[in-house]
Amino acid sequence: MAASDASPAPEGAIDPAHKARMRELASTYGRGLPGSDAQALASGLGARLVYMDLGERDGAYDPEHDVILINNKASPERQRFTLAHEISHALLLSDDDLLSAVHDSFEGERLEEVIETLCNVGASALLLPSELLDDVLRRYGPTGRALYELARRADVSASVAIYGLAEVTPGSVIYAVCSRPRGKPTEEGASSRQRGSRRPVVVRASSGSPQARYPLRPGTPVPDDHLVVTVLDTELEAAGRSYVPFRSGRKLPAWVDAYPDKRARRVLVSFRTEE
Missing domain, CATH: 3.30.450.130 (irre protein)
Known part of the structure; x- marks a missing residue:
C-alpha cells in the first residue's frame, strides 16, 4: 500500500525527463475523465474511494484491492490534492519504464522522497491543466x-x-x-x-x-x-x-x-x- 502525507518532498537531482513523463501521465489521465469532482477523478482507475480517520496520514493507495483511502478529517482542499496525489501513485506504478528508471537511480529514503515528489508533480498536472x-x-x-x-x-x-x-x-x-x-x-x-x-x-x-x-x-x-x-x-x-x-x-x-x-x-x- 502506498501511503503519503501529500507534502512536497525535496527534489534534489531528479531527472527533468522523469518529471515531464509524470506530468504527461497525469495530463493524459485527466483528459479522459468525465468531470473534476472526487468520484470522476477516481473513475479512470476504477478504484473505490473510502473516507475514514487516518490519523496523521492524508491518504493511501492500495493497488491490491483498488482502494484509495482519504482522511475524512482533512479540509476539502487537502482531500482533493491527496486524491490527485494517490492517483499519481497508481499512474507511476502503471508505467514500468518510469518506475524502473526511478528505482535504478535512487534507493532507501531518497527513493521514497523522489516518488513522493513525482506524485506531487502528477497531482499538480491533474488538478492544474x-x-x-x-x-x-x-x-x-x-x-x-x-x-x-x-x-x-x-x-x-x-x-x-x-x-x-x-x-x-x-x-x-x-x-x-x-x-x-x-x-x-x-x-x-x-x-x-x-x-x-x-x-x-x-x-x-x-x-x-x-x-x-x-x-x-x-x-x-x-x-x-x-x-x-x-x-x-x-x-x-x-x-x-x-x-x-x-x-x-x-x-x-x-x-x-x-x-x-x-x-x-x-x-x-x-x-x-x-x-
Missing part, C-alpha cells in the same frame, strides 16, 4: 493575483497553486503566501509601541520557477517595512521595486507584486528577482 495555467499567466502574468485566480478557479489550496504555477513560469520568479499568525488583534487607538508588538508576518509557503536561483523558506519573517506587510494591513493590491527577504538578513532586489486574500487574511506574492 496546462490550458488553465496558460490562461492565468496570459491574463495576469507572474503575479500575486495570478496565484489567487488559479487557486480559485481550480478549487485548490494556495500552496498547490504556487507549486503548479512556479513549474511553468518563465524567468526567475519566487511565489509565496505570507500571513501574520492568528492572535489578538491590535486595538484601535493603541500606541505605536503597542502596534509594534503585533506578531510578525511570515512566509507560509513558497516555490520558485526553474530559473529561480534561491529558495525562500517557509517561516522566514517579513520585515515590517516591506511592501507585503503594507498590502496585508491595507488590504490593497500593490506592486513595486522591493526585495526578497531571507533569514540571513540578505535583501535580494526584486519586483514585488502582492495581492490580498481578504477572507483568509493573507497575501499572495510574486518576487521577480533581478539576478
Whole structure:
C-alpha cells in the first residue's frame, strides 16, 4: 500500500525527463475523465474511494484491492490534492519504464522522497491543466493575483497553486503566501509601541520557477517595512521595486507584486528577482 502525507518532498537531482513523463501521465489521465469532482477523478482507475480517520496520514493507495483511502478529517482542499496525489501513485506504478528508471537511480529514503515528489508533480498536472495555467499567466502574468485566480478557479489550496504555477513560469520568479499568525488583534487607538508588538508576518509557503536561483523558506519573517506587510494591513493590491527577504538578513532586489486574500487574511506574492 502506498501511503503519503501529500507534502512536497525535496527534489534534489531528479531527472527533468522523469518529471515531464509524470506530468504527461497525469495530463493524459485527466483528459479522459468525465468531470473534476472526487468520484470522476477516481473513475479512470476504477478504484473505490473510502473516507475514514487516518490519523496523521492524508491518504493511501492500495493497488491490491483498488482502494484509495482519504482522511475524512482533512479540509476539502487537502482531500482533493491527496486524491490527485494517490492517483499519481497508481499512474507511476502503471508505467514500468518510469518506475524502473526511478528505482535504478535512487534507493532507501531518497527513493521514497523522489516518488513522493513525482506524485506531487502528477497531482499538480491533474488538478492544474496546462490550458488553465496558460490562461492565468496570459491574463495576469507572474503575479500575486495570478496565484489567487488559479487557486480559485481550480478549487485548490494556495500552496498547490504556487507549486503548479512556479513549474511553468518563465524567468526567475519566487511565489509565496505570507500571513501574520492568528492572535489578538491590535486595538484601535493603541500606541505605536503597542502596534509594534503585533506578531510578525511570515512566509507560509513558497516555490520558485526553474530559473529561480534561491529558495525562500517557509517561516522566514517579513520585515515590517516591506511592501507585503503594507498590502496585508491595507488590504490593497500593490506592486513595486522591493526585495526578497531571507533569514540571513540578505535583501535580494526584486519586483514585488502582492495581492490580498481578504477572507483568509493573507497575501499572495510574486518576487521577480533581478539576478
